[in-house]
Amino acid sequence: MMMRELGKWQKTISVSLSRYMAFKADFFLMLVAPSLVFIAINYNIWRSIYESRGGGSISGFTMDQMLQYQCWSFIVTLLVRSHRTWNLSEHIRLGRMTAFLLYPFDAWKYYAGEFIAFQTLQVVTAVLAIGVLEFFNFLPPLDIATCLVGIGFSLLVSVLWFVIDFTFGLIAFWLEEVWIFRVIFGFFAVLFSGAFIPIELFPRALQRVLEYTPFPFITSVPVHIFLGTSHVSLWSAAVTLLGWIASLSLGAMMLWRRGLRLYNAAGI
């Protein structure tokens, strides 16, 4: 029984991998290129800021530390935020979800399988990116153990991102266009996760508020793990993260059940 279920997951993942690999140029342009553009912009903005100030530090970050922060932020973004379940809302809206409702393999498992396949490719991409950044001295000599812990934690965060993205996709049961919610959330995620400006640079009150949201986990916490400057224990961070994943999954499950009653399988 267990083996059969595993076989379904394994085949879903391998088919998804084939599909991603079938369009190498699309894969690069859609998923790696935006992160590359983002790091290039961030890197140069921060470099200009420090150079215009004539060096020094900002909230404890020297220029080198800030540039390293931005490099790791790029790696974390690759690992955490690259996968988009954009097709979920489209599947609901255009009725393509129908096929997934008929297969004796639940729809969420199919999307999760796609996500795992994608993350597999992203880990390879991220490792290559770390190698390149290291080779060109954008990063200091690496501690492999810290790096592995950072990648592991980032992958856990990617599950959180997947659940959030999946939940947004489910809104398509109620609304025709859900992209605006994704854009708004994406904007807040970039701003409050520390992807562009480290959270340490925010006012204290805002930092305290953010501690009660999942935002810091999306970039700031994993980046500090890579940098070796994390102030929170890895275990408590992991437990809190799992708590967020569990509660958001519960919410997604409720949305799924309610939404399914509204599904009209348009187009057939």
Add this chain to the structure above:
Amino acid sequence: MFSLWYPFVTVNSPVISCQSLTKEYVSARKAPGFLGTLRSFVSPNSVTVSAVQDFNLEVGPGEIVGLLGPNGAGKTTLIKMLTGIVAPSRGIARVLGYEPFSRPKDFRKRIALVMGQKSQLWLDIPAYDSFQLLQRYYEVSERDFTQRVHSLGEILGVRHLFHTHIRRLSLGERMKMELMACLLHNPDLCFLDEPTIGLDVVAQKHIRDFFKEYQRQHKTTIILTSHYMADIEALCPRIVLVLGGRKRFDGSIGDFERVLGREKFVTLSFSEPVDRADPIWTGLNPQWDEDGTSVELQIEEESLRERSIAILSAFPVVDYSTEKLPIERVLKTLLANPHLLPG
């Protein structure tokens, strides 16, 4: 909504049974133009539309039932409810002993839906990869999978295309792959929603013949909707006519053909133009060709012999043929005059 009498199905239990099955949609209404858009934004107006209403149906094991009706009649909505894709608003449905919308895994393993207008295969990968994925999903043994893939591929003539990406196949080839994908797990119940739509006549016939043979071998229960009467005539001994979301006819194809009366279509050709005003044609609804050398008549079965003899002796007939009222014409007449339907 969970079933208490769960899947305790005996051999004689109906495969499909539904009582008062109803599906209502809330549909937004908007007046045309910019003002209408503005008005509907400030005060949205919506109406409840019944796509399917108080539908009762029983289908036994191994039956092939043709669902007939114009676009928007509710046929596809009915299929969506019976496959568990869409939740019914009211009523009870049992399919293979399960309540469809609860979609238990065992239920999903025993049904198949072919949608002529929607691909269920993955376009970016070859068909064989999709089949392998479905093999895992439906837990088909390696032996059965190999045997079915090869035999279905052989019958449908698509074995040489197994390793071609689906998006590169023609519509007919893709449809054959869809059929294969749906039959790999040997379903007990198969819903075919417009399986021949958009195909040329040769491909349509190929798929009809395939299903005829497949059903004969496997005794699969089939529910078919099609706008091509040839599909219905070739495959369905039983017809259910759906109009405005309601069942308006349920019976054999023979009974359906006789709904409008026991009339025969008689076509006559003459060696020279004949008198169209002759009283012999009265009451036979003659449809003449332009030069008056050919006519199509509708003659009551009871008086066919007597009236045919009269015509044959009065006019220089060179050809005579008779057929019953074509099902397509019965349907067209009924759609235009639903009051002619019994009940």
